[in-house]
Amino acid sequence: MPATRGLVLGPDEGDPYHWLGTLSITKILGSSTTGNLDVVDHRVPPGFAARWHVHRDADEVFYLIDGDLEVRCGGDAWRAGRDSLVFLPRGVPHGFVNSTDGPARILIFCAPAGFGDLIVALGEEAPQLDLPPADAPVPPPDRIAAVAAAHGICRTQEPESTKIS
Structure with missing residues (x-):
């Protein structure tokens, strides 16, 4: 159903999931944005x-609220710090590492929507x-791959020249 009203959520509001070793709080999903945005x-x-x-x-x-990331996208590599914005275009392989000794916090926007549904499908309500x-359990790799593929995401082989350690 299309959104007919605006929305304000506080910093810790939304639906929290433990997902592949992370805490992901879905703020808004495609079901509220006619599939346009997560x-x-x-x-x-x-x-x-x-x-x-x-x-x-x-x-x-990505809008990096806290922490430092090492980001690779295609043949490019960057370090993104607090208050940095990172754009990762569709169809271009990418990855990142939290390179700090503390947690990193990233506000992720995906357009069109679908990424949030992947979190809901593979995550556990936190x-x-x-x-x-x-040591929290994670789904088996074949289930992760199948569900991710159904949401338009697949793992690729990282070129040695851009390997994230």
Whole structure:
């Protein structure tokens, strides 16, 4: 159903999920934006790496609220610090690492929507707004790959020249 009203959410409002070792708070999903946009408050532990992958249909924008990221996109590599904006175009492989000794907090915008539904499909509702324990279970890799592919996201082989350590 199309959005007919505006919305204001506070910093910790939304639907929290533990997802692949992170805390992801879905702020707004495609079901509220006629499929046009997802916004997710993504909190990742130190050393967390989103390995090389590609979004077939969606552009992705990160606004880094806290922390430092090493970002790779195509043949480019950047360090993004607090208050930085990162644009990752659809169809271009990318990945990132939280290169700090503390959690990083990223506001992720995906257009069109779909990424938030992936979090809902693979995540577990978080009982509180904390990162999951380091030993929290994650779905098997084949399930992650199948669900991600259904949402237009697939892992790709990272070129050695851009390898994120």
